[in-house]
Amino acid sequence: xxxxxxxxxxxxxxxxxxxxxxxxxxxxxxxxxxxxxxxxxxxxxxxxxxxxxxxxxxxxxxxxxxxxxxxxxxxxxxxxxxxxxxxxxxxxxxxxxxxxxxxxxxxxxxx
Amino acid sequence: xxxxxxxxxxxxxxxxxxxxxxxxxxxxxxxxxxxxxxxxxxxxxxxxxxxxxxxxxxxxxxxxxxxxxxxxxxxxxxxxxxxxxxxxxxxxxxxxxxxxxxxxxxxxxxxxxx
Numbered sequence: 001x002x003x004x005x006x007x008x009x010x011x012x013x014x015x016x017x018x019x020x021x022x023x024x025x026x027x028x029x030x031x032x033x034x035x036x037x038x039x040x041x042x043x044x045x046x047x048x049x050x051x052x053x054x055x056x057x058x059x060x061x062x063x064x065x066x067x068x069x070x071x072x073x074x075x076x077x078x079x080x081x082x083x084x085x086x087x088x089x090x091x092x093x094x095x096x097x098x099x100x101x102x103x104x105x106x107x108x109x110x111x
Numbered sequence: 112x113x114x115x116x117x118x119x120x121x122x123x124x125x126x127x128x129x130x131x132x133x134x135x136x137x138x139x140x141x142x143x144x145x146x147x148x149x150x151x152x153x154x155x156x157x158x159x160x161x162x163x164x165x166x167x168x169x170x171x172x173x174x175x176x177x178x179x180x181x182x183x184x185x186x187x188x189x190x191x192x193x194x195x196x197x198x199x200x201x202x203x204x205x206x207x208x209x210x211x212x213x214x215x216x217x218x219x220x221x222x223x224x225x
Contacts, residue, residue, distance in 0.1 A: 042202060042218045097144075103153050
């Protein structure tokens with residue numbers, strides 16, 4: 001079965017600083033999703049990557065999928081308090097829609 | 112706009128009780144998923160429906176767990192004879208097609224078994 005490892009597990013960043021979260025898969029990724037979750041709430045879709053080398057951006061968040069399709073990174077530029085939460089990467093398997101998730105990265109933004 | 116809704120949002124059950132958790136997916140979405148999220152962990156897959164057909168139930172932890180989607184829209188996850196280890200957040204997600212694509216998640220039901 002596929003396993004996803006996220007690093008770091010938690011991150012405390014001063015407001016305005018940049019940060020990167022990594023997601024490494026034990027198998028080739030067919031589709032890689034990034035979600036954000038706040039306590040007591042469901043998952044909010046951020047981005048989906050499918051092609052090796054693909055990069056997508058939304059506002060100040062950029063996600064990349066490496067050429068070998070086994071690792072993805074999420075980069076936040078000039079972090080803001082609204083970026084605080086738990087970031088989860090999820091992987092889809094070929095021919096199978098169900099997602100396997102990493103354990104998450106808890107991001108705290110301090111003033 | 113209407114997203115995925117779940118009810119109840121919180122449920123406290125005594126050990127041994129049966130519970131039923133409801134999911135209302137986005138109208139017209141073909142695929143529906145149930146996930147279980149333990150504290151401090153990522154969601155784990157439970158079961159998947161394509162319309163009314165349950166195509167994958169490999170993630171259901173025991174035969175005490177049962178899910179249905181009889182008319183291809185609303186789904187119910189039922190847990191019989193609840194145990195303390197069933198305490199978790201149960202998340203429902205739906206997607207428009209059967210191909211890999213964005214899954215829209217509901218707010219979840221937090222189940223606490225005493």
